[in-house]
Each structure stands twice: as structure tokens, then as C-alpha cells.
Amino acid sequence: MNFEPTIVAFLCNWCSYAGADLAGTSRFQYPANVRTVRVMCSSRINPAFIVNALLEGADGVLVSGCHPGECHYVSGNYLARRKLVLLRRFLEHLGIHPDRFRMSWVSASEGSKFADVIKEVTEAVRPLGPNQIKREQVWMQQAL
Amino acid sequence: MSTKRIGVYICHCGVNIAQTVGIEELKSFAATLPQVKVAENYMYMCSEPGQELIRKDIKEKKLNRIVVVACSPRLHEPTFRNTLVSAGLNPYCLEIANVREQCSWVHKDKKVATSKAKSVVAAAVTKVALLEPLEEKEVSVTKTAMVVGGGIAGIQAALDIADSGFKTYLIEKEPSIGGHMMQLDKTFPTLDCSACILTPKMSDIKNHPNIELLAYSEVADVKGFVGNFKVTVKRKPRYIEEAICNACGTCAKYCSIAIIDRYNEGLSKLQALHIPFPQAIPAAYVVDPEECRYLKEGTCRQCEQVCKELNAINLDMQEESVELDVGTIVVATGFDVFDANRKPELGYGRYENVITGMEFERVVSAAGPNQGELLINGKKPKEVVFIQCVGSRDKTVGNEYCSRVCCMYTAKQAHLVREKLPDAKITIFYIDVRAFGKGYEEFYDRVKGESVYYRRGNVSEVYKKGDKLICRAEDTLLGKPIEVPADLVVLAVGIQPSAGARELGKLLKLSTSPDNFFLEAHPKLRPVDTGSDGVFLAGCCQGPKDIPDTVAQASASAAKAVIPLAQGKVKTETMVARVHEQACRACGYCVEACPYDAIELQLQEVNGREKSVAVVNEVLCKSCGACTGVCFSGAIQQTGFTDDQILAVIGAIGKEY
Numbered sequence: 001m002n003f004e005p006t007i008v009a010f011l012c013n014w015c016s017y018a019g020a021d022l023a024g025t026s027r028f029q030y031p032a033n034v035r036t037v038r039v040m041c042s043s044r045i046n047p048a049f050i051v052n053a054l055l056e057g058a059d060g061v062l063v064s065g066c067h068p069g070e071c072h073y074v075s076g077n078y079l080a081r082r083k084l085v086l087l088r089r090f091l092e093h094l095g096i097h098p099d100r101f102r103m104s105w106v107s108a109s110e111g112s113k114f115a116d117v118i119k120e121v122t123e124a125v126r127p128l129g130p131n132q133i134k135r136e137q138v139w140m141q142q143a144l
Numbered sequence: 145m146s147t148k149r150i151g152v153y154i155c156h157c158g159v160n161i162a163q164t165v166g167i168e169e170l171k172s173f174a175a176t177l178p179q180v181k182v183a184e185n186y187m188y189m190c191s192e193p194g195q196e197l198i199r200k201d202i203k204e205k206k207l208n209r210i211v212v213v214a215c216s217p218r219l220h221e222p223t224f225r226n227t228l229v230s231a232g233l234n235p236y237c238l239e240i241a242n243v244r245e246q247c248s249w250v251h252k253d254k255k256v257a258t259s260k261a262k263s264v265v266a267a268a269v270t271k272v273a274l275l276e277p278l279e280e281k282e283v284s285v286t287k288t289a290m291v292v293g294g295g296i297a298g299i300q301a302a303l304d305i306a307d308s309g310f311k312t313y314l315i316e317k318e319p320s321i322g323g324h325m326m327q328l329d330k331t332f333p334t335l336d337c338s339a340c341i342l343t344p345k346m347s348d349i350k351n352h353p354n355i356e357l358l359a360y361s362e363v364a365d366v367k368g369f370v371g372n373f374k375v376t377v378k379r380k381p382r383y384i385e386e387a388i389c390n391a392c393g394t395c396a397k398y399c400s401i402a403i404i405d406r407y408n409e410g411l412s413k414l415q416a417l418h419i420p421f422p423q424a425i426p427a428a429y430v431v432d433p434e435e436c437r438y439l440k441e442g443t444c445r446q447c448e449q450v451c452k453e454l455n456a457i458n459l460d461m462q463e464e465s466v467e468l469d470v471g472t473i474v475v476a477t478g479f480d481v482f483d484a485n486r487k488p489e490l491g492y493g494r495y496e497n498v499i500t501g502m503e504f505e506r507v508v509s510a511a512g513p514n515q516g517e518l519l520i521n522g523k524k525p526k527e528v529v530f531i532q533c534v535g536s537r538d539k540t541v542g543n544e545y546c547s548r549v550c551c552m553y554t555a556k557q558a559h560l561v562r563e564k565l566p567d568a569k570i571t572i573f574y575i576d577v578r579a580f581g582k583g584y585e586e587f588y589d590r591v592k593g594e595s596v597y598y599r600r601g602n603v604s605e606v607y608k609k610g611d612k613l614i615c616r617a618e619d620t621l622l623g624k625p626i627e628v629p630a631d632l633v634v635l636a637v638g639i640q641p642s643a644g645a646r647e648l649g650k651l652l653k654l655s656t657s658p659d660n661f662f663l664e665a666h667p668k669l670r671p672v673d674t675g676s677d678g679v680f681l682a683g684c685c686q687g688p689k690d691i692p693d694t695v696a697q698a699s700a701s702a703a704k705a706v707i708p709l710a711q712g713k714v715k716t717e718t719m720v721a722r723v724h725e726q727a728c729r730a731c732g733y734c735v736e737a738c739p740y741d742a743i744e745l746q747l748q749e750v751n752g753r754e755k756s757v758a759v760v761n762e763v764l765c766k767s768c769g770a771c772t773g774v775c776f777s778g779a780i781q782q783t784g785f786t787d788d789q790i791l792a793v794i795g796a797i798g799k800e801y
């Protein structure tokens with residue numbers, strides 16, 4: 001059977017969430033296994049959210065914000081990038097393949113790009129198979 | 145924590161949601177979720193009967209948290225917040241589950257979409273249970289507005305705001321206002337003389353008691369937010385005292401440096417010390433610092449000698465910076481025409497008798513280089529070819545969009561050729577003719593009846609043969625290649641955002657659409673608003689448009705910009721950051737992360753002991769959550785998006801239901 005990975009996507013309200021809405025208004029289809037979480041800005045994302053999503057069963061996590069220089073709050077996306085780039089390395093130490101996590105920039109007018117990003121993330125995660133680290137693995141939680 | 149009484153309201157949105165999401169299944173599922181007391185569905189939840197359903201339940205069933213399962217919160221969150229208020233509930237006890245834009249519209253399989261909708265609803269119910277009522281606060285508004293760009297859009301917007309009784313600053317980067325409309329000869333479809341309908345408005349700008357015009361100026365910085373923007377404007381040195389110059393023009397007679405006349409699209413020359421065009425506002429001369437001999441080489445100052453009496457010339461003038469406090473901003477930075485050099489195959493720049501549509505406007509204008517006579521190299525052209533869609537609908541130059549005015553201005557220009565040269569052969573190459581506005585189709589019909597040959601096809605090359613130009617094209621109706629000779633070729637160049645618009649957009653945090661024009665907040669319902677509260681769009685900076693649409697949009701924008709000024713108050717952000725003093729370690733990461741300097745470390749008494757803690761200035765806080773994203777101790781929390789709330793959502797959303 002074809003494995004359908006679950007993707008949790010954190011989207012900033014002003015660009016990427018709006019881009020996702022536009023994908024809808026324009027009826028661009030994309031895999032249904034993506035679940036979005038709206039935050040006001042990508043800078044709101046704590047690295048712990050990504051780890052948590054993976055522990056809760058997501059097979060992949062996407063954080064998407066405004067293009068560099070276009071954050072509604074001036075510089076939030078730069079802050080997010082600085083924090084989250086480091087997280088990729090940390091994931092490896094946790095035994096999570098770093099490709100399970102990805103950042104992207106999607107503006108409010110890029111509906112088709114949003115759909116493409118979701119397709120890409122899904123295809124990047126699919127070969128990694130189901131995420132083995134789930135919440136049941138209590139030791140992982142304690143290790144955190 | 146007290147238990148919540150949650151109501152879940154599922155909208156069918158006609159068939160928009162219902163055709164891909166199993167409403168009944170979703171409803172029964174929602175009813176099983178913790179603390180849910182009611183789950184209902186309705187055809188159109190946002191309609192009055194739909195809202196009444198919610199209100200009634202809030203009152204009768206004592207609901208205190210509401211989940212609306214419908215379209216994007218970006219669309220109807222404000223609507224449903226008001227529904228809660230009218231039923232006596234705090235508007236922030238609401239969560240929207242977006243199952244239309246992000247579910248039913250993007251997935252086709254009903255089973256899959258229904259299952260996804262369940263997790264979206266489960267997450268919303270989880271979140272709403274954790275939401276707390278929030279209080280809305282207001283701050284007062286600086287009752288002034290700023291309009292950036294003095295084309296017809298900016299002029300109209302400034303006049304309307306000023307007429308409503310509010311002080312308005314109009315910022316124009318050029319030495320005169322007027323924009324492109326000032327360069328046009330006649331205007332389609334009525335053939336009004338462009339200057340005759342524009343210049344009275346320009347003098348209204350000058351004479352309006354509520355308008356302060358800052359010409360030859362640019363916005364250098366913008367701080368603050370709706371109601372209280374702080375703008376820094378850079379005033380370029382004009383080298384002529386605007387308030388003193390009476391535009392007598394004597395000085396220019398003594399200036400020996402000839403420069404390109406940009407108003408005439410480079411088709412004639414004027415002096416380095418000049419007035420851009422006779423009807424310029426402000427009616428004052430200006431010195432081109434790139435060309436003035438004194439400013440370049442340090443010698444000359446001839447002009448100063450002739451203006452001894454008035455003493456309006458000041459070649460030592462320096463750039464100035466002005467600070468403005470404004471409540472709202474209208475952006476009206478207009479367009480630049482497409483650079484025809486980017487289509488070298490059409491011969492522009494190589495052959496003198498290949499000109500752009502804008503150059504044509506100047507050529508035929510009575511105030512133009514030939515006093516309105518249609519002469520090319522001193523001769524009347526016998527054969528004229530117009531080529532449409534130059535730089536529009538053309539992926540090769542990155543402009544996929546239609547520029548919306550070229551079909552009509554070409555028809556207008558063909559008509560003007562016919563008027564001036566009754567015997568000329570006129571051919572128009574087009575892809576499609578778009579005559580969409582009021583009176584446009586009729587005008588197009590009239591021009592077709594004036595022996596103007598419309599030929600469907602894209603010109604692939606313009607080359608010289610003897611003393612003629614040859615336009616080679618494929619006539620797509622005949623299905624064969626053709627060659628049409630011409631003495632004059634006019635390229636109907638399209639419209640692009642103006643060069644400095646992007647920089648300004650960054651200062652104002654405006655987004656652009658893929659065509660690079662500024663993006664409106666909603667393409668249909670909020671066409672003049674932007675993502676930045678208090679900033680509005682008018683004219684071609686938002687997309688190509690003709691003068692009637694530009695003026696309509698400018699008035700709309702002005703009306704919107706006046707609302708906060710008239711109300712005198714704006715709501716501040718509600719989902720601001722709050723600090724748990726005991727948990728705060730005073731590390732200061734949040735202080736650094738905050739883009740608005742809204743957080744400070746202060747000494748405070750906490751549990752009887754003095755300690756340093758982060759303190760949020762709620763008026764400055766814009767609710768981005770950056771502080772919360774860097775706090776190690778969970779001490780600073782953005783309300784509405786706290787760690788607990790988001791973690792709970794993460795827990796609910798990844799599950800299969």
C-alpha cells in the first residue's frame with residue numbers, strides 16, 4: 001500500500017496561511033494529509049512545537065512564512081529561520097531524519113506555490129516511511 | 145479550570161463544503177468531542193438566520209465557547225466575533241475551523257476530506273476550550289492622512305480626504321504632480337483633452353487649505369501603526385525656493401545646458417534649470433543637479449544673477465528631512481511603461497520611426513515637440529502600424545497579465561491618426577481586443593469603421609527595407625504570414641509597477657502579487673485595503689487600470705482612509721503578550737526578539753521581593769508572538785496563541801479520526 005505521510009504545517013497568518021486560502025479559492029488540489037496550524041507569524045514557532053508534532057505522530061513538519069524581507073512584523077521570519085535551521089541538526093540527534101522538517105516561504109498571492117510545496121514535502125517524506133517516534137515512546141519524552 | 149459549554153456550527157456553504165465533506169458524519173463526530181454541548185449544521189452559517197441560530201443557542205443553552213466550521217478565519221472571523229458580541233459573549237471565545245479553503249476546495253475524495261475535516265474540527269474544539277475572554281482597547285488617532293504619489297489617483301484621493309475635513313500630505317517624487325495622465329493628449333473613449341480635465345484638479349491641490357503638497361520628496365521611513373504612523377520624508381533640493389519662485393522663466397533663458405525633456409518622453413530638449421511643463425504644480429522651476437554646470441563643476445551661477453530681485457535661486461540648498469505624524473496612508477505610486485528595448489525584434493531604439501504609445505501621446509499633443517503635428521523625420525507618415533500587447537500577456541518578459549489600457553489607447557491613437565491624416569493606411573496588429581468598459585466597445589466599433597485595419601496576429605519582427613519599415617507577422621485568421629510596410633510603427637507598451645514601489649512597499653509592509661503590483665487585502669471584498677491596517681491602495685500601483693477605474697478606486701481608498709480619522713480611535717491589538725512574573729528569568733531574549741521595542745526589563749515587586757521582569761507595553765505590541773517563540777521558561781505568552789493552546793492543537797490535529 002502506498003504510504004500517505006501526515007504533515008503538520010505551521011503557517012503564518014499574513015502570507016502562507018493566506019496563500020493556502022488562495023490555493024483553495026483557486027481550487028489547486030494537493031495531498032489531504034496536511035494539517036495546518038495558524039500562527040500570527042513564523043517567529044511564534046518554538047522549536048519544541050516541531051518536535052512535539054513529530055512525537056504526536058506527524059511524519060513531517062512544515063513551517064512556512066512570508067518571503068524574507070516581507071514579514072508582516074518586519075523581521076519575524078529571519079528570527080524563525082535562525083532558530084529553526086539549528087533544529088534540523090538537533091533532530092538528527094533525536095534520531096529523526098532532518099528531512100522530516102522543512103521551512104518554506106509562501107506569499108499571500110502564491111496559491112499554486114503552496115500546493116506545490118505541500119506536494120514536495122509529501123514526496124520528500126514518503127520515502128522515509130512512517131515516523132517511528134511517537135508519543136507512546138515515553139523514554140523519548142523523558143529524554144527531552 | 146471550569147468546564148466549557150461548547151457549540152459547534154457547521155456550514156454547508158451551499159455545496160462548497162457539503163459536496164466534499166460529509167456534514168452529518170462531521171456533526172455526529174463533533175457532538176462526541178469533550179465539552180461540546182451542541183453541534184448544528186446550516187446551509188449558510190454567515191447569513192442572518194445562520195447567525196441567529198448561534199445567538200439563540202448561546203442564550204438558551206448557555207454556551208460560552210463557539211466553533212464555527214466554515215470558510216477561512218481570514219474571511220469571516222470578524223463576522224462571527226460580532227455574532228458572539230450580539231449574544232452577549234466575549235468575541236474572543238470563538239474559533240473558526242477552516243474546512244472550505246483548506247479542505248473541501250482542495251481535496252476531491254469525500255472520505256478523505258471528511259476525515260481531514262474531523263481533525264480540523266477536533267483541533268478547533270480543543271483550542272476553543274482553552275481560549276479566554278479578551279478585552280479590546282482603543283487608542284486615539286492622529287487626524288491626518290498621507291497620500292504617496294501625485295498622479296490622478298493620488299490627486300483624487302488627497303482631494304477627497306481633504307474635503308472630508310482632514311489635513312492631508314501629498315508626497316510626490318517628481319518636481320510636479322500630474323503623473324502619466326499629464327502626458328496624455330486625448331483620453332478614450334470620450335476623447336476629452338487630458339490636460340483640460342486634470343489641471344483644474346492640480347490647482348485644487350495647490351489651493352486646498354487642508355492639503356500640504358511635498359513635491360520632489362520621497363518617503364524614507366515609516367514607523368508606528370494605524371492611527372499613529374510616524375513618517376520621515378526626504379525633500380530633495382530643488383535649488384529654487386518653491387515659495388518665492390513666480391515661474392517667470394527668465395532664469396531658464398540664461399541656462400545654457402540642454403537636457404532631455406522627460407515630459408516629452410525625450411523627444412525634445414529643455415534647460416537644466418526648467419519647469420517640467422507649463423501647468424506644473426508646484427508652479428516653480430527646478431534645477432537638474434546631474435546636469436547643472438555649477439552643481440557638477442562648481443562654476444556658472446549665471447541664473448542667480450538674473451533672479452537677484454526675487455532671490456528665488458539657491459544653489460546651496462541641501463536635502464531636508466521632514467517628520468510627519470499621520471493616521472492613515474494612501475499609496476498611489478502608479479506605473480512605469482514597459483521598456484520597449486526589451487523587445488529588440490520590434491526595432492525600438494534602432495529605428496527612429498518605431499515609437500512607444502507614450503511617445504505617440506507626446507507627438508500628437510499640441511504641447512508636444514511638434515505642436516501636435518504628426519510628423520516623423522519632418523514628414524507625414526503614409527502608412528502607420530500599431531502593435532499591441534508589447535510587454536503584456538508575454539511570458540518571455542515575465543508579464544503574463546493584460547495591461548488593460550493598451551487596446552483602448554491604441555484605438556484612440558488610430559482615431560487620432562485618422563483625424564490628422566485622412567489618407568493614411570492604418571493597421572493594428574492585435575492578439576485579442578479587450579473593450580470592456582463603458583462606451584469602449586462602441587468606441588472600438590467606431591474606430592473600425594474609420595478604415596482602420598485590425599489584423600489578428602503577433603508581429604515577430606520589424607526590419608528596414610529601403611525607406612520603409614516592414615512588420616512581419618502571422619495573420620492568425622488567414623493562417624498565413626504577412627508583411628505590412630510602415631512609415632511609423634507605434635508599440636502599445638504595457639504597464640508595470642513604478643520603479644520605487646517595492647522599496648516603499650517594504651517600509652509599509654505591503655505584499656505584492658505575482659505580477660509585482662501591490663496586493664489588496666481581498667480581491668473582491670477588500671479591494672483597496674492592504675494587509676497593513678491603515679494603508680490603502682489607489683490607481684495603477686495595485687494593477688493596470690484606466691482613468692475612470694483609477695479615479696473610482698482613489699475615491700474608495702480615500703473613503704476608507706477617512707474612517708479611522710473620523711472615528712478618532714482605533715482598536716489596539718488584543719492578542720498581546722502577557723508575562724507571568726514569577727516564571728520570568730529576566731534573560732531578555734524576548735526584549736531582543738520584539739520587532740517593536742514593546743518589551744522592557746523592569747524592576748518589580750514579585751511575591752514581596754524585588755526582581756527584574758519583562759514588561760509588555762500593550763499599545764506597542766502587535767501580537768506577532770516572536771517573544772513567546774524565544775521564551776525558555778514559558779513566562780511570556782501571546783494571548784490566543786499560548787504554548788498550551790498550540791501544543792493542544794498539535795496533539796489534536798495529527799490524529800486520525
Ligand SMILES: Cc1cc2nc3c(=O)[nH]c(=O)nc-3n(C[C@H](O)[C@H](O)[C@H](O)COP(=O)(O)OP(=O)(O)OC[C@H]3O[C@@H](n4cnc5c(N)ncnc54)[C@H](O)[C@@H]3O)c2cc1C
Binds near residue numbers: 297505638683
Ligand atoms: C500610452 C498610454 C495611454 C493611455 N491613455 C489613456 C486614456 O486615453 N484613457 C484612460 O482612461 N487611461 C489611459 N491610460 C491609463 C492612465 O494613464 C492611467 O489610468 C493613469 O495614469 C493612472 O494613474 P495613477 O495615478 O495610478 O498613476 P501615475 O499616473 O503613474 O501616477 C503615479 C504618480 O506617483 C508618483 N510616484 C511614483 N512612485 C513614487 C514614490 N515612491 N514616492 C512618491 N511619488 C511616487 C509618480 O511620479 C506619479 O506622479 C493610458 C496609459 C498609457 C500608458
Ligand code: FES
Binds near residue numbers: 013
Ligand atoms: S508574518 Fe509571515 S513570517 Fe512573519
